[in-house]
Amino acid sequence: MAHTQTVRPGDGHALPPYRWWQMLLRSLFHLHVTGEDGAPQTWSVDVRLGGDEDGEVRAQLYRDGLHYSGSTLPAVFAVPGGTIQVAATGFGLRRAHYVTPDGSERQLVPDPASAEGRRAHLDRTDPALSRAVGIASATVLVVALVLGVPQLVEQITQIPPVADSIGTYSCPFRLPAWANTALVLATLAASTERALRLRYNRFLDGGLFGGEE
16 A cells, blocks of 8 residues: 555544545445454444545545544554455455455445445446446546547647657547536546545556546
């Protein structure tokens, strides 16, 4: 992972319940492990994607429903038997995984009430539809790169310092404004759908509107 931030101890407050209206603003994942004393433990990672009061996106870690620690992203939390690693893009999480010292890893389980949990439910109950939606999302992002990058390059090379340095580039096509708007909206929807599955590809998801934390 990229550079991790300082993990700060928690204050013991209870994990807030998940509300339906938080689906596009909050990610909540759980991990069930056995503690050092042999007792089962539930570790929960809560990320408010819109940021907290100071605008910073942080991952909050809870043990059995009580606040244990917190960190800005990307975060690495030590838990029994390994670490929980959390990272995000501009559209949601791209990583919420439990990693053991031997390098094996598994994704945490999304809370059923969350958007990620509902997307996972679709994958379990209708895998064919889920697969079709996933293929459609990837296709949209490929089309967005093919159609969007040449237009973006043309705009960049129109900037005087850039034009003086490397010359200008003329895009072989120019989409109407409504088509570019539709392309942007479709790209945002596709990127969000992939984030709900924690799918991330540097080429596709880090393209025109990617970004990561």
